[in-house]
Amino acid sequence: MSRVLWAALTVVLLLGAGLWVSGLVPHCCGARQAPSRAEAALARRLRTWSLPADARQRPNPFASSTEVLQESARHFADHCASCHGNDGGGNTEMGRNLYPPAPDMREAATQQLSDGELYYIIRNGIRWTGMPAWGEPGNDNDQDSWKLVLFIRHLPKLTADELRDMERFNPKSDADRKEEKEEEDFLKGGPAGDQAPKSR
Numbered sequence: 692m693s694r695v696l697w698a699a700l701t702v703v704l705l706l707g708a709g710l711w712v713s714g715l716v717p718h719c720c721g722a723r724q725a726p727s728r729a730e731a732a733l734a735r736r737l738r739t740w741s742l743p744a745d746a747r748q749r750p751n752p753f754a755s756s757t758e759v760l761q762e763s764a765r766h767f768a769d770h771c772a773s774c775h776g777n778d779g780g781g782n783t784e785m786g787r788n789l790y791p792p793a794p795d796m797r798e799a800a801t802q803q804l805s806d807g808e809l810y811y812i813i814r815n816g817i818r819w820t821g822m823p824a825w826g827e828p829g830n831d832n833d834q835d836s837w838k839l840v841l842f843i844r845h846l847p848k849l850t851a852d853e854l855r856d857m858e859r860f861n862p863k864s865d866a867d868r869k870e871e872k873e874e875e876d877f878l879k880g881g882p883a884g885d886q887a888p889k890s891r
């Protein structure tokens with residue numbers, strides 16, 4: 692390229708950089724603005740393309756059944772709900788505040804992904820996001836992950852009873868457990884604290 696062209700290019704780049712830092716143009720890549728729809732769609736496309744082609748086509752070796760769904764729902768409650776919520780809506784403190792946030796997996800964008808793609812995402816996580824990789828590496832056919840795929844498919848039809856069951860499997864802190872125990876003891880009229888009538 693000739694020197695003139697290089698010079699022109701440098702000027703354009705400098706001007707661009709100047710505008711960028713000046714704040715006169717809205718910043719494209721800050722974490723405070725949601726990405727435009729086109730940007731989000733492009734990112735998803737790129738992600739799909741980055742998967743090995745055969746990974747997308749892998750069929751789920753399990754079929755959905757009440758037992759499989761109950762098992763995977765409990766697994767989800769234990770490992771995934773802190774970000775995704777029991778209902779998959781992503782409306783948890785952690786899920787909302789990650790960037791990008793945890794998506795509502797009941798929506799078409801997630802439901803349209805193939806079983807193989809969901810499995811691959813669960814196994815490998817999503818780079819540059821809060822979505823971690825699950826399960827030990829090397830195990831190419833992880834039963835738990837395939838069952839979680841079935842649970843994700845079931846999310847749009849989750850019932851209130853199923854949600855209640857899941858709550859029992861959400862991780863609890865020691866403080867939660869202590870509080871529950873105190874409540875239980877109090878209701879039983881047992882050794883719980885001050886309000887329990889003392890026998891003389």
Ligand code: HEC
Binds near residue numbers: 794812
């Ligand atoms: C620490 C928070 C966190 C945990 C725990 C977590 N995820 Fe995620 N997950 C995310 C975030 C954030 C995204 C969105 C990433 C993105 O926008 O590309 C995501 C995306 C996904 C997606 C892709 C959805 C889509 O439409 O692109 C699937 C599937 C998924 N998670 C499944 C799971 C499962 C199953 C578990 C539990 C084994 C789990 N996640 C645990 C944060 C988490």
